[in-house]
Amino acid sequence: MVESMQKELMLHQSYFNARSITSIYFGGGTPSLLTVAETTHLLNTIFKYFAVEPGVEITLEANPDDLTLDKLKEWLHIGINRLSIGIQSFNDATLRYMHRAHTSAMAQRSVEWARKAGFDNVGIDLIYGIPDATIVDCQTDLEKLLALAPDHISTYCLTIENKTVFGHWYKEGKIREPAEELVAAQFLLIIEACKKQNYLHYEISNFCKPGKYSRHNANYWKKGPYLGIGPSAHSYNGLERQWNIANNSLYIKSIRAEKLPYSSERLTIANQINEYIMTSIRTCWGCDFSWIYNQYTIDLMELQRTYITNIILKKLAYLVENKLYLTNNGKLLADSIARDLFVDRSTGEGLLAVALPT
Numbered sequence: 001m002v003e004s005m006q007k008e009l010m011l012h013q014s015y016f017n018a019r020s021i022t023s024i025y026f027g028g029g030t031p032s033l034l035t036v037a038e039t040t041h042l043l044n045t046i047f048k049y050f051a052v053e054p055g056v057e058i059t060l061e062a063n064p065d066d067l068t069l070d071k072l073k074e075w076l077h078i079g080i081n082r083l084s085i086g087i088q089s090f091n092d093a094t095l096r097y098m099h100r101a102h103t104s105a106m107a108q109r110s111v112e113w114a115r116k117a118g119f120d121n122v123g124i125d126l127i128y129g130i131p132d133a134t135i136v137d138c139q140t141d142l143e144k145l146l147a148l149a150p151d152h153i154s155t156y157c158l159t160i161e162n163k164t165v166f167g168h169w170y171k172e173g174k175i176r177e178p179a180e181e182l183v184a185a186q187f188l189l190i191i192e193a194c195k196k197q198n199y200l201h202y203e204i205s206n207f208c209k210p211g212k213y214s215r216h217n218a219n220y221w222k223k224g225p226y227l228g229i230g231p232s233a234h235s236y237n238g239l240e241r242q243w244n245i246a247n248n249s250l251y252i253k254s255i256r257a258e259k260l261p262y263s264s265e266r267l268t269i270a271n272q273i274n275e276y277i278m279t280s281i282r283t284c285w286g287c288d289f290s291w292i293y294n295q296y297t298i299d300l301m302e303l304q305r306t307y308i309t310n311i312i313l314k315k316l317a318y319l320v321e322n323k324l325y326l327t328n329n330g331k332l333l334a335d336s337i338a339r340d341l342f343v344d345r346s347t348g349e350g351l352l353a354v355a356l357p358t
Contacts, residue, residue: 001248002038004255005229006045011260013049015227015237021050023057023216027084028233032062036074043079057082057215064102064110072117082121082214083114084154090144091137094130104144111148121212123152128190129183130158131176138186142193151212155190155205157183184332191328202284204331221279223272240266269296274342281338282331286323304341311337 024046026039034042039060046052059082060075067085075083087107089095095103102110114122126145128138145153191201199207203221206214219226228234231251234243242264245251254261267275273296280287289301301308301322308324311317316330316337326334 001230001252002034002041004252006041007255007258008229008260009042009045010049011255011258012227012229015235016050016225018051019225020053021046021056022053023059023219024052025059025061025216026080027059027061028228028230030063030066031060032066036071036078039075039080040078059084059214059216061086062110063100064107067110067113069113069117072113072119076118081119082123083119084123084125084152084214085110085114086125087111087145088125088127089130090141094133094137097130098127108144108148111150121151123154123214124148124150125154125156126190127156127158128186129178131178133178133186135182135185135189138189139193142190146193146197151209152214153194153199153207155187155207157187187332188328191331200284204282204334218283221283222285223276223279235262239272240264270343272296273298273300274338277341278335278338281324281326281341282334284325286320286325287341288323290322298343300341300343303343307340 024043026034026042031039043058058080060080061084063086072083085107087102087110088098088100090104090107092104111122111124124145126141128141130137194201194207199209200213201207202213203217206217208214223238225237226235228244231244231248232246234241236242242262245254245261245263251261273292276292277287277300289299292298292300308317308319311330312319315327316333317324317326319325326337330337
């Protein structure tokens with residue numbers, strides 16, 4: 001698999017058209033299972049075939065149970081300069097419930113080891129909205145998380161998906177989804193707790209200390225290009241999305257034949273605008289109506305004036321210099337607000353005379 005990913009990088013070497021890479025992210029699975037040598041091979045291949053900016057952010061996702069002090073020191077030595085640790089909870093019963101292999105003690109120790117190894121950019125993932133978890137449980141998790149003073153915090157609401165253990169349990173009536181009011185209360189509690197500790201709430205699910213936001217994820221939210229490597233990986237060049245085949249053996253077979261195993265779609269103008277709305281509205285940088293107009297000659301502020309006025313009156317959003325920002329209550333409804341702002345894809349109203357940007 002590692003050899004195939006190296007070869008895919010080589011086959012994609014012209015993807016960015018000589019633009020420099022600002023971030024590298026090992027994620028999308030359990031990259032902490034890779035040996036240091038394997039990780040080094042992948043990094044060396046990237047530096048060989050792509051222009052990489054000095055001071056590039058290099059993140060590795062890790063599970064607490066995969067970490068040792070020696071391994072952390074080796075990662076730092078080969079250039080990994082940012083860790084994202086999937087702790088999820090500091091409650092042992094909750095960790096067992098979610099089939100996590102680590103304990104609360106292991107989670108805390110992993111962060112302490114990362115600091116001891118020399119990492120100065122450590123992120124922690126936390127899950128809320130867990131069935132049967134109370135507001136007190138959420139508060140306890142937050143207290144233990146903030147006591148570790150991570151540089152970055154990602155908080156995700158647990159979703160029950162089909163074809164997963166939780167999905168089967170839900171169908172069998174073994175678990176119930178928590179009440180929306182409880183989940184909302186947990187989310188608002190997280191916002192306030194992080195604010196008191198001077199974390200910037202720079203995206204709905206993400207908080208950081210000054211200057212420690214994830215450059216890689218921010219690039220997604222700002223519609224920057226990115227290249228994904230490996231099975232199921234997605235890529236985006238500004239006008240087109242592509243995604244690799246998910247099957248591991250077929251992926252390797254295709255790469256060995258020097259064929260890139262992906263499907264793609266070219267985005268319509270409406271899709272490009274709507275994707276920008278969906279991502280930008282979630283961030284502290286806001287949805288910039290002037291940017292939309294300059295890029296696509298669509299005056300979204302005028303088209304949606306009644307709706308925008310309405311959500312401002314309801315204190316779900318506010319407007320500053322033609323940029324729309326969500327309030328904390330608005331963040332609870334971010335997806336629905338974004339959809340309501342979308343350009344109509346069925347009619348394409350106002351889009352017929354717009355050319356693709358160069």
